[in-house]
Amino acid sequence: MSKGRKERALRGRAGRMQGGRGSGRASKGMVRLWGHHAVEAALKNPDRVHRKLWATREAIERLDGELPEDFPVEYADTPDLARLVTKDSPHQGLVLECEPLDGLFLEDVLAGDPARPVIVLDQVTDPHNVGAILRSAAAFNACALVTQDRHSPPESGVVAKSASGALEVVPWVRVVNLARALEDIAEAGYWRIGLAGEAETTLAQALPSGAVALVLGAEGEGMRQNIATHCDALARLPISESMESLNVSNAAAIALYAAATRHG
Structure with a gap:
């Protein structure tokens, strides 16, 4: 078979296996990631088990580092990848x-550097927001993201693309009971601050000098009452009265910056 015919055949198989344009469905038990930063970070992650890469030749050339000689790659055109x-x-x-990342235990991430904050999300379900928060968590050296497994998005291409590689470097701990996890976080020596627009204290006033866990709720509803009562303090971001609230990913980025610069 000629080189051109072989590549057309490969593209045809790539297009047929997914079952229709825009599905994004991976094989059973697998996760499908896309985008330069997300894929490059996953390829570099030694904890990832990879199954297959579909790519244009130009995109392969832009990757940092060489793929192993036996790495399963199918070359395709942009419309086929879509x-x-x-x-x-x-x-x-x-x-x-690739395969999803292995699950983590909360105690494993709490045993690290107490100067690195923990981010706790209460029922934040938008994968774009979770991915953006992971990206900020990586930028400001957070030690982990903690979510409740039933009320957070699964690991996915949307999360990974929004995280821009941070999905591979920020530990993401999924717990069954978020209130119990907050108790464990307190026992590990973390001061738990819940962000709430109605709080009288600002975040700068509430931040301690030691280990801190920043707790954020879903947009609109905010934190559930049970989660708020498991915080040591509630604090607000000092935003203008002309704006009711911030997107949760923006609020997380500002809170992480405040935690990172509190000693400055």
């Missing part, structure tokens, strides 16, 4: 199918 991801997703010429 059929492997969710509709209108910017895959940037790279789609990777």
